Amino acid sequence: MLIITGTMGAGKTAVLGEASDILAQRQIVHAAIDLDALGLAHLPSATFNDDVMYNNLRSICRNYAAQGVQRFLLARALEDEAQLKLCRDIIPAANTFVCRLTASIAAMKRRAEIRDLGISQREYVARVAKLNVILDRAQLEDFAVSNENRSLTDVALEMLAKAE
Numbered sequence: 001m002l003i004i005t006g007t008m009g010a011g012k013t014a015v016l017g018e019a020s021d022i023l024a025q026r027q028i029v030h031a032a033i034d035l036d037a038l039g040l041a042h043l044p045s046a047t048f049n050d051d052v053m054y055n056n057l058r059s060i061c062r063n064y065a066a067q068g069v070q071r072f073l074l075a076r077a078l079e080d081e082a083q084l085k086l087c088r089d090i091i092p093a094a095n096t097f098v099c100r101l102t103a104s105i106a107a108m109k110r111r112a113e114i115r116d117l118g119i120s121q122r123e124y125v126a127r128v129a130k131l132n133v134i135l136d137r138a139q140l141e142d143f144a145v146s147n148e149n150r151s152l153t154d155v156a157l158e159m160l161a162k163a164e
Contacts, residue, residue, distance in 0.1 A: 001093035006101035009108030100141035103148035
């Protein structure tokens with residue numbers, strides 16, 4: 001399992017997609033999952049989106065495993081050890097690597113501004129630096145890869161090479 005972490009605007013989703021394309025070209029069976037997409041909902045106040053997100057991940061991984069998938073790429077800003085443990089519990093992999101994508105705060109804010117054009121744009125852009133501090137404190141990554149002023153393919157290739 002390879003978990004791609006980083007703050008908003010670090011490029012987790014884009015690098016996830018590119019890494020998946022590279023693995024597909026190499027005929028490597030895998031699943032690529034953006035965890036945030038699995039919890040995108042407005043639920044009753046008693047329900048936590050993260051609980052639903054991880055339950056959705058559990059179901060999806062069972063489905064992929066039934067198809068013979070043994071390699072998983074996940075994109076998720078891991079804020080603490082408990083989130084990493086949940087991923088490991090859901091996907092019992094022989095090897096787990098956490099890659100943190102990095103870039104300057106200015107670059108990540110620009111990406112968030114361009115990507116998130118809706119009513120929550122200001123909140124998302126403000127969260128870039130705050131989340132980066134949380135990730136700095138957590139230090140859950142096994143390695144980091146710079147995702148600034150580089151091609152998406154180069155970033156994904158470096159990440160995959162470091163995870164081998």
